[in-house]
Amino acid sequence: MSDGIKVDFAEIDRMSTAIKNLNSFAAPLIPKIGALSVDGDLLASAILSPGTAAAAEGAVLNASAQLGLTVVSTEALVLITASLSKVYLAAEAGLAASAATLKFGATITEWTLGEATTVVGLAVKTATYGSIAIVALAHEAIASGLVTDVARVALKSIAEAWLTAVQSEGTLPEQLAVFASATAANFDKNFAAALPGLSPKIAGVEQSALGDLRRFGSYDNLLATLIADGNRFGLFEDGTPRFVDDAISEHQLDRRRETAFGDSVAQTGLELRADAHGNVVPTDVASLFASSSQIDLMGQQDFGNIRIIRVVGEDGVVRYTVQVPSTQSWDPDAGAIPNDLTSDVHAMRYGTDTALSTAVFEAMKKAGITDEPVMMTGFSLGGITAGAIAADPHGYNVQQVVTAGSPIGAMDIPTSTRVTAFESTSDPIAPLDGTANPDQWTTVSGMAPSKLGETDPPTVANAHDANRYAVMASQDPAVNNDAAIGQFLGGRGKTTTVTDYQVQRQ
Numbered sequence: 001m002s003d004g005i006k007v008d009f010a011e012i013d014r015m016s017t018a019i020k021n022l023n024s025f026a027a028p029l030i031p032k033i034g035a036l037s038v039d040g041d042l043l044a045s046a047i048l049s050p051g052t053a054a055a056a057e058g059a060v061l062n063a064s065a066q067l068g069l070t071v072v073s074t075e076a077l078v079l080i081t082a083s084l085s086k087v088y089l090a091a092e093a094g095l096a097a098s099a100a101t102l103k104f105g106a107t108i109t110e111w112t113l114g115e116a117t118t119v120v121g122l123a124v125k126t127a128t129y130g131s132i133a134i135v136a137l138a139h140e141a142i143a144s145g146l147v148t149d150v151a152r153v154a155l156k157s158i159a160e161a162w163l164t165a166v167q168s169e170g171t172l173p174e175q176l177a178v179f180a181s182a183t184a185a186n187f188d189k190n191f192a193a194a195l196p197g198l199s200p201k202i203a204g205v206e207q208s209a210l211g212d213l214r215r216f217g218s219y220d221n222l223l224a225t226l227i228a229d230g231n232r233f234g235l236f237e238d239g240t241p242r243f244v245d246d247a248i249s250e251h252q253l254d255r256r257r258e259t260a261f262g263d264s265v266a267q268t269g270l271e272l273r274a275d276a277h278g279n280v281v282p283t284d285v286a287s288l289f290a291s292s293s294q295i296d297l298m299g300q301q302d303f304g305n306i307r308i309i310r311v312v313g314e315d316g317v318v319r320y321t322v323q324v325p326s327t328q329s330w331d332p333d334a335g336a337i338p339n340d341l342t343s344d345v346h347a348m349r350y351g352t353d354t355a356l357s358t359a360v361f362e363a364m365k366k367a368g369i370t371d372e373p374v375m376m377t378g379f380s381l382g383g384i385t386a387g388a389i390a391a392d393p394h395g396y397n398v399q400q401v402v403t404a405g406s407p408i409g410a411m412d413i414p415t416s417t418r419v420t421a422f423e424s425t426s427d428p429i430a431p432l433d434g435t436a437n438p439d440q441w442t443t444v445s446g447m448a449p450s451k452l453g454e455t456d457p458p459t460v461a462n463a464h465d466a467n468r469y470a471v472m473a474s475q476d477p478a479v480n481n482d483a484a485i486g487q488f489l490g491g492r493g494k495t496t497t498v499t500d501y502q503v504q505r506q
Contacts, residue, residue: 157186210434407433
């Protein structure tokens with residue numbers, strides 16, 4: 001995962017299976033998502049492709065006497081469910097909501113009265129907050145016209161499939177099979193064609209729905225309940241970090257570093273600068289995001305790679321850039337690395353109270369940072385953690401924050417700290433905060449740009465990408481070359497040292 005969060009249906013299925021340990025009773029919901037990974041072709045499809053979902057449900061379509069209404073309603077639900085899966089906080093909340101309620105009824109006889117009472121309390125809380133989340137999402141999807149748009153795609157696909165079926169030869173069951181297969185293929189084609197135009201609307205629906213949760217006072221409660229619910233079953237247990245230097249071999253590390261550097265150059269067209277070891281030396285915001293892509297590919301699921309860049313400027317002042325890695329594991333069962341789903345939900349609810357933030361503070365200490373000016377930066381989870389640290393700097397002199405695709409709008413960052421946030425209107429992760437950024441921040445928004453060599457426009461399926469944000473930054477010279485940011489970065493007349501710290505979870 002060289003560019004941060006890259007979710008496919010196999011990962012969603014694994015996430016669903018893990019959550020099933022928390023909510024084994026969620027038969028109506030979990031198999032719905034799990035079914036999306038049945039068809040092999042589905043793994044290579046866009047994450048929000050209802051068409052391939054229809055292929056996985058061919059048997060249901062064949063048996064249905066009311067295929068038209070079923071497909072329209074089902075595909076609208078698939079779109080919302082897939083969006084929730086992509087937008088991990090809302091997805092986890094929705095799954096946990098259904099889970100907590102039904103698991104009690106299915107397994108009550110296995111627990112003592114005291115345990116049952118505890119689970120009932122969790123079930124009521126999670127069901128309440130989760131229901132609010134789902135209702136808010138459905139309301140916004142309908143109000144925005146998103147459901148209507150999907151219904152149009154569904155009806156067009158059904159009509160095309162019906163013509164294909166009636167023109168085919170064979171028995172009625174065989175024609176129904178042709179109809180189901182054609183419906184799936186048509187959904188692939190028609191939804192993919194519509195998705196570029198739908199992507200900003202999908203991201204907007206997510207932000208509006210989560211904004212409703214904030215207005216209801218349920219956003220933080222839902223996250224807190226989700227974490228407590230998960231802890232009950234051994235999930236979302238963050239733990240503590242530990243530093244390592246042998247997570248992978250030096251040869252492996254060098255190959256990953258080199259591959260990431262080459263990928264960024266090929267995808268962005270940037271002329272990147274490297275140090276003697278092949279680490280990206282950021283000289284502007286675009287190359288800063290290319291560096292984010294590099295540290296993610298270097299660490300992958302073996303370790304979290306925290307990068308600290310020390311710059312001695314022409315003015316003799318020592319400044320530091322602290323770069324935090326993005327999400328590399330979607331398993332709610334906390335694993336070897338601290339930059340995972342567990343860190344996501346904890347950081348969005350509890351700020352710096354995460355293993356990843358603890359590791360960043362320790363890395364800053366190891367780097368010798370005291371009262372020097374610091375810029376916190378990161379892509380996705382890296383930006384969330386950067387924002388959380390800026391809001392609670394533990395005595396460090398954080399003067400600047402730069403993020404890409406990070407939902408940090410609700411963070412209480414001091415007005416004395418400059419914030420520059422890149423948020424693509426097609427990125428489903430950036431609006432997870434459910435609120436607009438403060439007016440005093442510099443927010444760079446707009447459609448996600450294409451990377452070099454891409455023929456199809458970006459969509460919600462691939463807009464969340466560090467190298468894509470590097471392209472976005474390069475297209476905004478005023479922000480890309482912002483002197484307030486540039487003073488923390490390398491360049492002529494400066495002495496720059498790049499140091500990486502490998503961290504795992506205890």
